[in-house]
Amino acid sequence: MELRHLRYFITVAETGGFGRAAKLLHVAQSAISEQIRDLETELGVPLFDRQNRRIQLTYQGEQFLEDARAVMEQATRAVENVQRTQRGEVGKLTVGFFVGGMGPFFSAIIREFRRIYPGIQVSLVEMAPGMQYQALQAGTIDVSFTRTLPAVHASQLRSEPLRTEPFYAVLLRTHPLARQPSVFMRELAGETFILNDRRYSPAVFDKVITLCTEAGFSPKLGATGSVSSGVIALVEAGEGVAILPQGSRILGSEDIVWVPLADKGAVIDMVVAWSPKMERPALKSFLEMVRRRRKVEKM
Missing domain, CATH: 3.40.190.10 (Periplasmic binding protein-like II)
Known part of the structure; x- marks a missing residue:
């Protein structure tokens, strides 16, 4: 059984005749009659009562029509869905x-x-x-x-x-540099640095180390945080200072301040x-x- 059989059967049932169906489908009437006979043979039941001038569905045909319509509707949806998938819509x-x-x-x-x-x-x-x-x-x-x-x-x-973010020094509010409008990395040379764990944030970790190196010192490393909120919590606890991108400022608290880094290239993408x-x-x-x-x- 093919979809073509179902389409021919539904059209004949809805138009009430093989001739009308042939005109609508632009197919020879003999071809439609042959396909319907093949369908009835495969199903083992008559679908149409051909004794009257206007053919009518048998009881079995009426039941089959309902299911055939459902199958064709599902097939149509399947085609539409795959086409929408190809267009990136589903x-x-x-x-x-x-x-x-x-x-x-x-x-x-x-x-x-x-x-x-x-x-x-x-x-x-x-x-x-x-x-x-x-x-x-x-x-x-x-x-x-x-x-x-x-x-x-x-x-x-x-x-x-997408965008480039500047870096900030994350300091306790009581830190001597907390009130400055900006700070250079070299001014933090004596501090203990709280860093993002390189396993989780390699780009930020590497950039901070590079900024320290360019400023002429090797940072004293303290604890690390797997996420920026953890780094900030360590700064709040007095474990050291941190260098974080601008986007992390949404995680701040009243106990810390964010001072922009003045160093050239203190940005990250x-x-x-x-x-x-x-x-x-x-x-x-x-x-x-x-x-x-x-x-x-x-x-």
Whole structure:
């Protein structure tokens, strides 16, 4: 049994005659009659009562018509869904992010994407940048808002820049430098540094070490935090000072101050990253929206 058999049967049933169905389908009447006979033979039951001038459905035919319509409707939906999938209008998309990473840009993208593509199921997964790189390669997430890719992952993944964030010195409110409008890294040379654990935030860790080196000193390292909120908590506890990107300021408290770094190059990039092996239509639609919004915000 093929869909063609069902389509011919439904048309004959709805028009009440083989001739009318043939005209509507632009098929020879003999071909339709033959296909209906083949269908009845396969089913083992008569579908039409041919004794009257206007053929009518048998009881079995009436039951079969209901099911045949359902099958054709499902087939039509299947075609529409696969075409929508190809256009990137339906599917699933898992997005990785980290707190303090994107701010209003990230939330606006997610809201807009869900509004324009209601057929795509979007799942958000919070994870540190270091974990995102591995998840992208493993296919656990499809796309992520993260830091610049480390060299070890750059050959396997793709990324595009989104924005550049300045660094701040995170100090206790009682710190001697807390009231300055800005601070140079060299002024912090004698401090104990609280850093993001490199396993979770390699880009931030490496950048802070580079800034210290460029300022002419090797930092005295204290405790580390797996996430920025943990780093800030350690600063609040008096364990040392920290250097964090602007986006982490949403995690601050009244006990600390954020003093801009005055050093040239004291910035770090945010990127959108993905695996080219997982570049499905839904992901392409998402990336196109990210690019459009990035252009608008830069205007």
